[in-house]
Amino acid sequence: MSAKASGVAAGSLAVDVTEVSRIFTGKKGASVAALDNVSLTVNPGEFVSLIGPSGCGKSTLMRLIADLDTPTSGTIEVFGQSARQARLNQSYGIAFQQAGLLPWRTVAGNIELPLELHGVAKPARKARSAELLDLVGLSDFAHHYPDQLSGGMQQRVAIARSLAESPRLLLMDEPFGALDEMTRERMQNELVRICGETGAAVVFVTHSIPEAVFLSDRVVVMSPRPGRIRDILSVRLGETGERGENLREESSFFQAVSQVRELLHGEVPVGARGVETR
Numbered sequence: 001m002s003a004k005a006s007g008v009a010a011g012s013l014a015v016d017v018t019e020v021s022r023i024f025t026g027k028k029g030a031s032v033a034a035l036d037n038v039s040l041t042v043n044p045g046e047f048v049s050l051i052g053p054s055g056c057g058k059s060t061l062m063r064l065i066a067d068l069d070t071p072t073s074g075t076i077e078v079f080g081q082s083a084r085q086a087r088l089n090q091s092y093g094i095a096f097q098q099a100g101l102l103p104w105r106t107v108a109g110n111i112e113l114p115l116e117l118h119g120v121a122k123p124a125r126k127a128r129s130a131e132l133l134d135l136v137g138l139s140d141f142a143h144h145y146p147d148q149l150s151g152g153m154q155q156r157v158a159i160a161r162s163l164a165e166s167p168r169l170l171l172m173d174e175p176f177g178a179l180d181e182m183t184r185e186r187m188q189n190e191l192v193r194i195c196g197e198t199g200a201a202v203v204f205v206t207h208s209i210p211e212a213v214f215l216s217d218r219v220v221v222m223s224p225r226p227g228r229i230r231d232i233l234s235v236r237l238g239e240t241g242e243r244g245e246n247l248r249e250e251s252s253f254f255q256a257v258s259q260v261r262e263l264l265h266g267e268v269p270v271g272a273r274g275v276e277t278r
């Protein structure tokens, strides 16, 4: 089954990337093909990770979906709308590697920012930030400033902010990349829980195979530049809301980790072992 064919009816997809290429042209005219003919669909509520060697175009694809850049060819739709329209409609939340909090605003003030920008009244903003602080376990830190928090806590604030407008889609580019292993695993557990509670679809860039396997319904393995989709592995290991710490100890988890590792190194014949091929 192709990746495109794995999606549900057109229009109800969270993300629909069709034959997208991105060629960058340098100052001296040299061109870099970052993405070559990439097609990918993400269903509503689905968690899809992008994994691949450095420079294979993961962030480029993410930026294209978020309409922070434009494809050289191909099309991108988010919930049936153009990437541009989806950005204007704030159809998704974004959390990238740097938490990107405003240092002069409190934790609650940072979370409320998107709501404030869109004219939500103060009492509703307060209620929403209280709810989100509870969700990410930071209720006691509402009035702290970002530099009074650890990196992991700041990242949780950024995630809370990305959820402020209850997006049906989250775009996350290595959001846990700078965290220590223990904090990272805790954040992964929290993200699984949050997705279970909100039903948001997620596109998630990571360099960590265990992280991709733990979080994802499908892992998209990309090839070295020019970035192409090498394989897509279905790894859903239990319902989102039920995936807990124990999963990391299960043999199905280790099996999926080695499958992704072998795919990354190009050791598995295309189409083998439950892998969706194109």
Ligand SMILES: Nc1ncnc2c1ncn2[C@@H]1O[C@H](COP(=O)(O)OP(=O)(O)OP(=O)(O)O)[C@@H](O)[C@H]1O
Pocket (backbone or CB within 6 Å): 024, 025, 032, 033, 034, 052, 053, 054, 055, 056, 057, 058, 059, 060, 061, 225
């Ligand atoms: N604005 C740009 N101008 C020119 N080249 C670019 C630009 N952005 C990205 N590239 C090139 O496109 C390729 C893909 O970059 P991208 O950042 O998408 O890779 P990545 O897979 O996210 O890498 P990493 O895992 O190291 O973060 C790289 O060769 C990069 O140098």
